[in-house]
Amino acid sequence: MNGSVIALDSFKGRQAAALMVDGRLEDFLIEDDSTALAPEAICRGKMGRPMKGMGGAFVELPGGESGFLRQTKGLRPGAPLLVQISGASEPGKALPLSTRLLFKSRYAIVTPDAPGLNISRSIEDEACRATLDALAQDAMQGAADHLGLILRSACEGIEDAVILDDIARMRALAESVLAEATGAPELLVDAPAPHLAAWRDWPDPDTLDQDAGSFARHGVHEEIDALLRPDVPFQGGGHMRIEPTRALIAIDVNTGNDTSPAAGLKANIAALRELSRQLRLRGLGGQVLIDFAPFAKKERHILEQVLRGAFKREGRDVTLAGWTPLGNFELTRKRDRKPLSQVLE
DSSP states (O other), X not given: OOSEEEEEEEETTEEEEEEEETTEEEEEEEOOTXXXXXXXXXXXXXXXXXXXXXTEEEEEOGGGOEEEESOOTTOOTTOEXXXXXXXXXXXXXXXXXXXXXXXXXXXEEEEETOOEEEEOTTOOOHHHHHHHHHHHHHHTTTOOTTEEEEEOGGGTTOOHHHHHHHHHHHHHHHHHHHTTOSSSOEEEEOOOOHHHHHHHHSOOOSEEEOSTTHHHHTTHHHHHHHHXXXXXXXXXXXXXXXXXXXXXXXXXXXXXXXXXXXXXXHHHHHHHHHHHHHHHXXXXXXXXXXXXXXXXXXXXXXXXXXXXXXTGGGGGGEEEEEEOTTSOEEEEEOOOSOOHHHHTO
């Protein structure tokens, strides 16, 4: 099916949301019932002692969970503090935390300790920007000096009253949470459920299918099955194998039966164009090591250009480290969600 589809359904008894574009899965969200502290949850924690050599400190979280905070300047051990879960943790490790809280909805993001009124740069129409700036100033009038606001790209073309209501809800939530800064560890704002997160973060689709059975109708089950297999075939031959280990994510690119002189470069380009999507959908992050199919060293600049373009959407969440002495390529990707294979265990 051509066009974009947001399918809201359940998968293995859990609420889930799928974004399909031209018949291909582009994003997938599913409830993780193994923990109450999923990425984006905001809670009150208790500061531990700084860990020398680790560049941060452990934080006691609600439910007996433990988090790790790197921004510890000015924080004293034993003090309560507000933190947000900033990503997924590896098995047996503490949850990554941030003291930079984000109260995020479809149209607005309220940012404590990051003052200023900002409008998404993707909104280019000057008249629209002027209207949104006026709305922002009106909605944030009387707010504490340390509260900032970002108006998201979804605001374009939306009625003023809808945007004002959205800002008001996020501002009220932020002010309520900030007033709860003292006390024992406690969950204050839960992470958004998949259906809410899909509405909040995915653009308006050509089709919204929220009836039971929508995953079956749009081929989501088959796409998930493919993500649980290590091999990713390429059209025209060749494949890459994605193998998570405890230390890193290993990517092995192969040409298959193609023995032509250009086979290696062709397979490597296909792998790089697909890799960002595969890592995102599989929920894989950390260190990634790519073992390319054989290619001429003079073609490295071609692969670098394709790599930068493929990961441009990931922004600051990806760091391209470069080539190793053995000719492999290293990059790191933020662990923004739990691996899909673990969620579905």
